[in-house]
Amino acid sequence: MASTKITVTIDNRNNAKLFLGLLSALKFVKHIESEESPEEYLSAGDMKVLDERWDDYLKNPGKTQSWESVKATILKKHAAGN
16 A cells, blocks of 8 residues: 655644644554654643543544634643643
8 A cells, every 4th residue: 555645734732732632543644754752742641632532533433522622622622730
């Protein structure tokens, strides 16, 4: 099976961290190269939660939230320093 390499440039560091965190939760993403590793800002507990949510999505694809709702929740959590 062929692989596809994609290069993405994100100027805003916070957005880049968010993007890398989301990518690292996707099981079909085999390799991530960045100047910062997702493990630098996502704990093992965070990764576990993302894995659990991905598994739940695969089991219940109709039970979803809009991107705007998810984004607002993530930004609110990180803005509060949690």
